[in-house]
Amino acid sequence: MNYNFADRYEGITGSAIRNIFALLADPEIISFAGGNPSPDTFPGEELARISSDILTNDSATILQYGGTYGRNSLLEVLSEFFTEKGKKPGAGEVIALSGSSQGIDLMTKAFIQKGDTVLVESPTFLGALQTFKLFEANIVEVEMDENGMRMDDLEAKIKEYNPKFVYTIPTFQNPTGRTMPAERRREMCQICGKNGVLILEDDPYAQLRYSGDPEPTIKSFDEYDVVVRLFSFSKIISPGIRVGGAYGNKDIIFKFNLGKQGQDVHTANMNQEMAARYVREGLLFPHIADTADYYRGKLAAMYEAAVKYLPEGTKIVKPEGGMFIWAELPEKLNATELFKEGVENKVAYVPGTHFYAGGGHHNTLRLNFTMVSEEKIEKGMKILGEMFKKHL
Amino acid sequence: MNYNFADRYEGITGSAIRNIFALLADPEIISFAGGNPSPDTFPGEELARISSDILTNDSATILQYGGTYGRNSLLEVLSEFFTEKGKKPGAGEVIALSGSSQGIDLMTKAFIQKGDTVLVESPTFLGALQTFKLFEANIVEVEMDENGMRMDDLEAKIKEYNPKFVYTIPTFQNPTGRTMPAERRREMCQICGKNGVLILEDDPYAQLRYSGDPEPTIKSFDEYDVVVRLFSFSKIISPGIRVGGAYGNKDIIFKFNLGKQGQDVHTANMNQEMAARYVREGLLFPHIADTADYYRGKLAAMYEAAVKYLPEGTKIVKPEGGMFIWAELPEKLNATELFKEGVENKVAYVPGTHFYAGGGHHNTLRLNFTMVSEEKIEKGMKILGEMFKKHL
Numbered sequence: 001m002n003y004n005f006a007d008r009y010e011g012i013t014g015s016a017i018r019n020i021f022a023l024l025a026d027p028e029i030i031s032f033a034g035g036n037p038s039p040d041t042f043p044g045e046e047l048a049r050i051s052s053d054i055l056t057n058d059s060a061t062i063l064q065y066g067g068t069y070g071r072n073s074l075l076e077v078l079s080e081f082f083t084e085k086g087k088k089p090g091a092g093e094v095i096a097l098s099g100s101s102q103g104i105d106l107m108t109k110a111f112i113q114k115g116d117t118v119l120v121e122s123p124t125f126l127g128a129l130q131t132f133k134l135f136e137a138n139i140v141e142v143e144m145d146e147n148g149m150r151m152d153d154l155e156a157k158i159k160e161y162n163p164k165f166v167y168t169i170p171t172f173q174n175p176t177g178r179t180m181p182a183e184r185r186r187e188m189c190q191i192c193g194k195n196g197v198l199i200l201e202d203d204p205y206a207q208l209r210y211s212g213d214p215e216p217t218i219k220s221f222d223e224y225d226v227v228v229r230l231f232s233f234s235k236i237i238s239p240g241i242r243v244g245g246a247y248g249n250k251d252i253i254f255k256f257n258l259g260k261q262g263q264d265v266h267t268a269n270m271n272q273e274m275a276a277r278y279v280r281e282g283l284l285f286p287h288i289a290d291t292a293d294y295y296r297g298k299l300a301a302m303y304e305a306a307v308k309y310l311p312e313g314t315k316i317v318k319p320e321g322g323m324f325i326w327a328e329l330p331e332k333l334n335a336t337e338l339f340k341e342g343v344e345n346k347v348a349y350v351p352g353t354h355f356y357a358g359g360g361h362h363n364t365l366r367l368n369f370t371m372v373s374e375e376k377i378e379k380g381m382k383i384l385g386e387m388f389k390k391h392l
Numbered sequence: 393m394n395y396n397f398a399d400r401y402e403g404i405t406g407s408a409i410r411n412i413f414a415l416l417a418d419p420e421i422i423s424f425a426g427g428n429p430s431p432d433t434f435p436g437e438e439l440a441r442i443s444s445d446i447l448t449n450d451s452a453t454i455l456q457y458g459g460t461y462g463r464n465s466l467l468e469v470l471s472e473f474f475t476e477k478g479k480k481p482g483a484g485e486v487i488a489l490s491g492s493s494q495g496i497d498l499m500t501k502a503f504i505q506k507g508d509t510v511l512v513e514s515p516t517f518l519g520a521l522q523t524f525k526l527f528e529a530n531i532v533e534v535e536m537d538e539n540g541m542r543m544d545d546l547e548a549k550i551k552e553y554n555p556k557f558v559y560t561i562p563t564f565q566n567p568t569g570r571t572m573p574a575e576r577r578r579e580m581c582q583i584c585g586k587n588g589v590l591i592l593e594d595d596p597y598a599q600l601r602y603s604g605d606p607e608p609t610i611k612s613f614d615e616y617d618v619v620v621r622l623f624s625f626s627k628i629i630s631p632g633i634r635v636g637g638a639y640g641n642k643d644i645i646f647k648f649n650l651g652k653q654g655q656d657v658h659t660a661n662m663n664q665e666m667a668a669r670y671v672r673e674g675l676l677f678p679h680i681a682d683t684a685d686y687y688r689g690k691l692a693a694m695y696e697a698a699v700k701y702l703p704e705g706t707k708i709v710k711p712e713g714g715m716f717i718w719a720e721l722p723e724k725l726n727a728t729e730l731f732k733e734g735v736e737n738k739v740a741y742v743p744g745t746h747f748y749a750g751g752g753h754h755n756t757l758r759l760n761f762t763m764v765s766e767e768k769i770e771k772g773m774k775i776l777g778e779m780f781k782k783h784l
Contacts (some may be wrong), residue, residue: 001588001617003643004556006505036457044451051662052444052589059436063630065428098656100491105655109526113398131654134501149581164396196393225393237457240661242490251395253605258404262523263497263655269632270443271660 008134024348030380031349032367037235041291050277066266068257070096073276078245082229084220092250098267100204100232100244104128107200107228108135110255117163121149123355125174128167139357146317148180151187158195165198170218172205172322175355175366186221193224204232207288209321210296225249233275236288243275301377302369307387311392325367333388335365347380400526409518413607416740420525422772424759425740430629433683438583442669457590458658459651473623475559476612484642489728490659492624492636496520498775502647509555514540515747517566531749538709540572543579550587557590562610564597567747567758578613585616596624599680601713602688617641625667628680635667663734693769694761701777703784717759725780727757739772
């Protein structure tokens with residue numbers, strides 16, 4: 001039978017990255033293509049104890065239906081994470097999510113009708129682009145520099161496109177690793193607030209800082225009440241438990257609640273409680289410190305190898321945290337075409353073009369270092385560097 | 393700030409039932425208003441052991457990102473549940489869900505554009521109505537009789553409205569408790585198949601059978617490949633773990649996969665694995681039998697009390713399972729208005745009007761018996777009966 005699918009699925013074929021993953025079954029390949037945290041950082045033992053304890057002592061409520069906003073235990077923990085400069089979220093301003101990706105979906109559902117404009121960083125997170133496409137949004141790219149989204153271009157694009165909201169990953173951005181400084185965050189709130197444009201602040205990498213000082217969140221400058229901030233446990237506890245949260249004006253969060261009711265009713269109680277208990281037992285902050293220690297050397301190794309081996313003229317910004325290094329090769333090189341040759345040489349990366357709403361930028365690539373040993377980072381980058389140089 | 397929300401939220405105020413729940417904080421109230429399984433049936437001890445075991449032995453994959461379709465262990469279990477008359481689902485025809493409600497959302501997302509028609513039973517599940525409204529569907533009711541959706545009216549409504557799909561709960565329907573016999577299920581497939589109309593078969597109560605023989609699923613008659621069948625663990629293991637599944641043509645399930653990617657990426661791995669292991673260890677079927685034993689007496693008590701106490705002229709159909717009894721009082725009585733008086737008398741139910749897409753039907757009510765002791769069922773029904781008789 002030929003099914004008459006809704007128009008929103010036109011041109012949606014699934015994540016290009018997922019298709020790349022399918023190619024990487026060969027265990028001999030050194031893969032810089034991933035975006036996963038290292039399983040070496042997963043607190044399996046503690047979570048085993050906590051899950052058993054929760055189900056042994058509280059199964060009557062844990063195994064029952066829960067409220068859509070989430071369990072109080074997790075909402076309190078999320079509220080603490082969202083508290084900044086002494087300002088705590090008010091009643092109804094926080095909701096638990098099944099991963100922060102769900103927040104991108106619920107924000108889009110709350111505001112976007114067919115043809116409405118969403119502004120995104122150029123480049124940005126693939127999953128967000130797919131979500132915006134499924135709501136038939138008009139996706140417009142805002143230029144970046146080494147400090148994240150450029151405010152002059154943001155202002156120009158707001159004037160030109162009258163967008164509903166701006167989607168940003170301000171800290172250790174995916175895919176570029178770039179971080180927006182405090183002053184630019186403040187400026188962004190001013191520009192958007194004055195123009196009645198909302199901001200979706202997706203910040204899953206912020207806690208993965210290996211050096212330097214944390215930046216204040218965009219939400220902390222939110223005098224116009226235009227920012228919805230997302231929080232994720234995926235990179236600091238586990239992505240597999242699918243727990244995150246959102247913080248914003250209560251009218252917006254109520255729409256998130258209604259939208260979520262019809263999707264998964266609520267985030268599984270045990271998963272919420274596991275995250276809450278892990279934090280309440282004082283385990284999270286030492287664990288984040290250990291995780292930073294684990295990744296710090298890998299980032300340094302990746303950056304040093306990139307500087308050492310990638311061709312002259314390559315632009316690389318060293319991030320102070322996160323999971324990625326971004327490289328802009330000399331214009332002449334096509335990282336999209338060379339991906340295949342890389343895999344033949346047993347090294348994989350993600351061609352940067354996939355992260356651009358409008359495609360192009362074939363001289364760019366994303367390099368992930370979380371899953372690879374320092375030794376293999378050196379080895380893999382050497383192979384990549386030699387391959388790229390050969391084609392110059 | 394005044395937010396410019398998308399039109400899809402117009403008139404969406406949240407589940408009327410949830411608002412009723414908020415009134416029921418008083419522990420002295422005998423509540424027939426719920427829709428929850430009894431926590432007495434939750435297998436907390438076994439799940440505590442299983443969760444701990446999973447996280448102890450397999451944290452590297454359990455705590456990592458997973459595939460959107462779901463874990464093989466759960467997909468195999470779901471495929472067995474979906475196997476009927478020797479026909480097993482093929483590759484790509486099954487997907488794991490975060491509760492079967494997510495399947496209603498993904499089906500609607502796959503097919504419904506603004507103004508497209510969905511046919512529903514009159515009355516039907518509130519959560520489904522809210523989901524259809526959020527996709528701006530034209531919701532059209534199909535008349536029921538004591539054997540579920542009437543096929544003559546289904547055929548008439550298909551001719552009149554050219555719907556994209558029909559939503560049905562064929563077994564122990566929510567809210568009516570009615571079950572569609574095999575012959576009608578076959579007829580439904582024929583009518584829909586010949587007209588190119590899809591069927592969403594939502595069947596979360598089918599395993600809660602306390603007497604009589606199981607009916608074949610609608611999907612088992614699906615020679616035209618028009619049926620998407622949902623499966624839920626909510627009423628037979630736990631709703632709090634949020635695990636279910638869907639089975640349909642692989643082109644449709646691929647759209648489910650794409651739609652789910654942008655929502656929660658995947659259902660939490662531990663939750664999938666817990667359900668799969670609970671089944672694989674042979675615990676589910678004895679547990680379902682125990683659960684049926686637990687509810688059987690409550691259903692009988694509720695039915696007998698309804699017959700004994702509700703006013704003459706009330707129509708009640710005794711279901712062979714599920715969680716609800718449905719009563720149609722004499723036309724003169726208004727169960728919507730009398731709800732408040734019921735609560736004052738310390739007894740609550742859900743006015744039937746909420747389950748009708750078009751409202752009305754104020755002489756109907758839904759009575760849930762899963763959470764109340766037989767003694768309190770007798771007591772509460774006596775109070776309700778006297779109240780209704782007083783107003784005749």
